[in-house]
Amino acid sequence: MQPDRGTDCATSGRDRSGHRYDRGMSPRAARHTGVLAEWSDERGFGFVETGGRRTFVHISAFDPAGGRPQSGDFVQFEVGSAPDGRPCAVRASRVHALPGHATRRPPRRGAIDWAAFLPVLAVAAYLWLAVARLGAALWFPLAYLVLSVLAYLLYAADKRAAVAGTRRTPERTLLLASLLGGWPGAVVAQQVLRHKNRKTSFQLAFWLAVAANLIALLVLTGGVRLLAA
Numbered sequence: 001m002q003p004d005r006g007t008d009c010a011t012s013g014r015d016r017s018g019h020r021y022d023r024g025m026s027p028r029a030a031r032h033t034g035v036l037a038e039w040s041d042e043r044g045f046g047f048v049e050t051g052g053r054r055t056f057v058h059i060s061a062f063d064p065a066g067g068r069p070q071s072g073d074f075v076q077f078e079v080g081s082a083p084d085g086r087p088c089a090v091r092a093s094r095v096h097a098l099p100g101h102a103t104r105r106p107p108r109r110g111a112i113d114w115a116a117f118l119p120v121l122a123v124a125a126y127l128w129l130a131v132a133r134l135g136a137a138l139w140f141p142l143a144y145l146v147l148s149v150l151a152y153l154l155y156a157a158d159k160r161a162a163v164a165g166t167r168r169t170p171e172r173t174l175l176l177a178s179l180l181g182g183w184p185g186a187v188v189a190q191q192v193l194r195h196k197n198r199k200t201s202f203q204l205a206f207w208l209a210v211a212a213n214l215i216a217l218l219v220l221t222g223g224v225r226l227l228a229a
Contacts, residue, residue, distance in 0.1 A: 036073040044162060048075045048089055057089035066094050112191045120184040136221040148185025151177040155189030171202060179209040
């Protein structure tokens with residue numbers, strides 16, 4: 001039989017504020033409610049605060065069906081022990097209000113942004129025009145197709161690693177795939193897999209890579225002359 005999800009917590013230590021992980025709570029089945037006071041989505045762990053104490057929580061403690069946790073989320077959890085004996089949150093779930101407070105409608109996080117697909121449709125139309133009217137080589141659309149599939153697979157692998165708490169795909173690898181022409185597949189992955197679509201710094205770097213790729217595409221396929229005509 002496989003162990004319950006989240007019973008083996010990652011190694012703990014000090015949080016970025018200098019607080020020790022909560023050592024004063026012994027493992028028991030009681031449910032606790034607290035606030036996710038600190039969360040690193042890239043590293044897949046954080047600290048839930050309740051009663052003035054902080055307890056380490058790993059991404060593997062959360063049910064993937066509940067969505068990715070974020071700082072400020074209300075969390076219900078049980079207290080278990082890491083392999084080194086330190087307490088950690090297990091069987092954690094995100095809630096939308098603390099007990100005794102009025103509940104609010106859950107935000108629709110991760111909903112597909114259909115407007116994000118407009119650049120994908122636009123570049124597909126341009127590639128057809130470039131081949132049919134500008135004499136561009138057929139390998140241009142084929143390269144975009146292959147690189148887009150590769151980018152989608154990279155995002156899917158990174159999503160699985162984020163949920164499992166294992167080694168992640170570096171962001172620079174995802175951005176490089178987009179810069180080389182795989183960004184249409186990356187857009188699809190961000191929306192369908194609901195991955196990397198809310199991190200502002202990554203989104204800024206991503207769309208800068210898309211812009212650089214489109215400029216290079218226009219230059220290489222003669223689109224600049226078309227625009228100047």
